[in-house]
Amino acid sequence: MVVIMTNIKTVLLTVAVFLAHNPFVTAIGYGNAGSCPKPFKFGNGPPASCPPPADPNNKPASQLESWFTKEMFDDLFPFANLGWGPNSCWPYSYEAFKIAARYFPEFGTSVNVNNTKYTADQNMRRDLAAFFAHAIQETGENNYDLYKTLSEEEASNCFYRGGFFNWFEGGPISRYLDPKTPGYTPADGNSCSSAGQYCTDSPLISYFYPCSKNTTGNPAAPYKGCYFGRGAIQISYNYNYGQFQEWLKSVNITVDLLNEPNLLMTKMDPPLAMMASLWFYMTPQPPKPAMHDIVMGNWNSGAENRAAGYTGPIFGPTSLIINNECGGEDPQNPGGAGESRRIKAFKWFCGYFNVPTGEQRTLSCKNMPVSLDRIQHNLSYQIDWSSSWKNAPCDCVPASYAGLIYYYDPKYYPARFVDQNEMNRKKCIASVYANPSMYGVDKTTACLNYKPINEI
16 A cells, blocks of 8 residues: 555656646646547658758747747647648748747747736747637648547547648648649649639739739649748738738848749748748738737727727637638537637637636627727828928828838837838838829829938
């Protein structure tokens, strides 16, 4: 009896020491990747060797790396990369993830998080839970058959480990690609059918983010300018590829994504598939706040939403931002796609990390009184019509309608974005002189006859 009790104490002590050093590795009841059925694998698998993901800027390690480990990543995403698992030769791996996270030092960390509703550790983990939840909906394996053969708990523990499965929209066999190369390697996305072009054409968009007109000799996938969804949370359309390209340039990385959009999947120095998704998650596009800022509570929802409880660090409005989904959560598991999938995945990841989800009602945007595009504030820089007729240089001012040159209202957006306003104003002025017709002005407009005060 004494021997048995001593053994039990030893085991308990070992578990306690393990949890003390790895308190969020896996919460009780959330299983582990090894207990899940093996997935169906597409293609022939990754190459035997390759140059690993690299960072040309050698960014320092993020605070995230002090708590979110490779072991956790591999346990959470065992079916990544079309079922072959995390692999540094392919878009999704811990090595790629940590390099991407270093460019966003506020992601999964306590940097610039001011809400007191949750502790620093809880905020860090809720941030990752939100990002991973959207990855489940956007690129998850989403294997419904698990619920036919396993208990509901076991099925959920495997279903929500299915993130980062797909690379291309509609994958693993994408209808946008040549049926002979349907998406089994990252390079398969180099060309597409007409359905995959996702080219939005307008005078303003085409000036800043023109679609590539390049073609191939392949009738099954003749187009090179293909801006369909790619990456962990599926960045799509030429204007998003173009804005991400601009951001890359701002951090000393030059990539021509408008002419070669599939570099998003194939470039690993740095790993763009992860970086693009984190950029989209971390960056506001007025009138939309950044998803990160909503989850951290760094946003202004307006008086009416605030009165209804849609304020502070919540999850619900992030589904509105990523895909305009506000259908609520299905009662059954795993439920359908869309916002329900995102909510259920967020709950699962919060459980895994042992952190609170927040109030059930605010996990959805279904009952949010005022949608983000109806919250009144200035959104973009436009030509200053009040002075364009004067004998003075043209200027740009904040306007209450959306545009491609953002104005970040200090009452609604964090300081790191407000600091970009003057640069954006100058960008607007330069574009007025370079292509006045897209603003509805011509050489008869008086201000065009005067050299701009602040040339970029």
